[in-house]
Amino acid sequence: MRRIKVWDIPVRLFHWSIVVLIAAAWTTQEFNKMEWHMRVGYAILALLLFRIVWGFAGSDTARFVRFLKSPAAALRHLARLRRREPDREIGHNAAGGWMVLLMLALLGVQAGTGLFSNDDSATDGPLMHLIGKDQSDRLSHIHALNFNLILAVVVLHVLAITAYAVLKRQNLVRPMLTGTKELPAGTAAPRLVSPLWAAVTLAAAAGAVAWLVNL
Numbered sequence: 001m002r003r004i005k006v007w008d009i010p011v012r013l014f015h016w017s018i019v020v021l022i023a024a025a026w027t028t029q030e031f032n033k034m035e036w037h038m039r040v041g042y043a044i045l046a047l048l049l050f051r052i053v054w055g056f057a058g059s060d061t062a063r064f065v066r067f068l069k070s071p072a073a074a075l076r077h078l079a080r081l082r083r084r085e086p087d088r089e090i091g092h093n094a095a096g097g098w099m100v101l102l103m104l105a106l107l108g109v110q111a112g113t114g115l116f117s118n119d120d121s122a123t124d125g126p127l128m129h130l131i132g133k134d135q136s137d138r139l140s141h142i143h144a145l146n147f148n149l150i151l152a153v154v155v156l157h158v159l160a161i162t163a164y165a166v167l168k169r170q171n172l173v174r175p176m177l178t179g180t181k182e183l184p185a186g187t188a189a190p191r192l193v194s195p196l197w198a199a200v201t202l203a204a205a206a207g208a209v210a211w212l213v214n215l
Contacts, residue, residue, distance in 0.1 A: 004189045006090050007179040008059040010198035014051055015176055018044070018107070022150065025110075029147075034123040038114070042209050045111040049205035051104065054198065060190035061091030068101065069094040081163060087170040088183065090190055096172075099157060106150050113143040115213070126213040 021044050028037035055064040077094040092100060115127040117140040128136050164170045175181045 001182050002185045002187075003180045004090075004183050004187060005179055005192060006061055006181045006183075006190060007175060008062065008192045008198070009179070009195050010050075010054060010058065010202075011062045012176055012179060014047055014054075017047060018103075021047070022154065025147070026151075034119065038123070038126070041111055041114045042213060044107060045115075045212075046202070046206045046209045048104065048107055048111060049208060050198070050202045053201050053205070057193070057201075058198065059192040062193075064101075066190075067092040067097040069097060071098070074098050082167050084168055087168075087172075087181065088187075090181075090183065090187065095160075099153070099160070103150070103153055103157070106146060106153060109146050110143065110150060113139045113146065117143045127215060130215070 021040055024040045025037060025044070028034070028040055054062050060066055073094040074097070115125045116131055116136055117125045118128055118133075118136050119140070125136070131139075161172050164172050
């Protein structure tokens with residue numbers, strides 16, 4: 001066995017930043033800090049744009065083509081959940097890959113609808129002026145419902161991590177913190193792209209969001 005670097009810094013920073021931003025989105029909404037709520041939404045949207053690009057041009061373990069397996073493969077993986085065995089996955093497992101895709105889709109819906117939403121008070125999304133009030137109200141309703149779905153998926157994600165720790169004795173959190181995983185000595189290390197390219201990609205994504213919200 002040897003320690004292999006499986007997660008690059010950009011993917012790990014994205015993961016933990018999204019955790020913080022989801023909590024911040026809930027907090028700013030609950031305490032009616034809507035100006036900060038919108039800023040949090042812009043940050044989430046910029047990170048999503050970055051992650052989509054990184055999913056095609058980033059490190060091996062970040063690429064969608066590497067971790068998205070068939071639904072049948074995901075079901076076969078879940079069928080072995082109660083089997084105690086060492087973790088041999090280099091990146092996301094077959095079920096985890098679909099969880100990632102689901103969360104990205106829900107966050108995309110949340111950030112997208114937020115751009116056109118309103119709270120029937122003093123706060124309007126930056127693109128609300130492009131659509132009518134009725135359409136904005138419908139998107140605002142979707143925005144509220146979708147956040148509940150995001151919270152449900154977060155709870156499911158935490159339960160899955162706990163199940164892996166208890167049933168399979170696999171720690172899925174540590175590799176996302178350290179970037180490394182203990183794997184058989186013959187395992188080929190994934191190709192990791194320079195964080196410099198990630199910084200350039202993130203800057204471009206942030207620029208795109210800044211342009212979008214000022215239309």
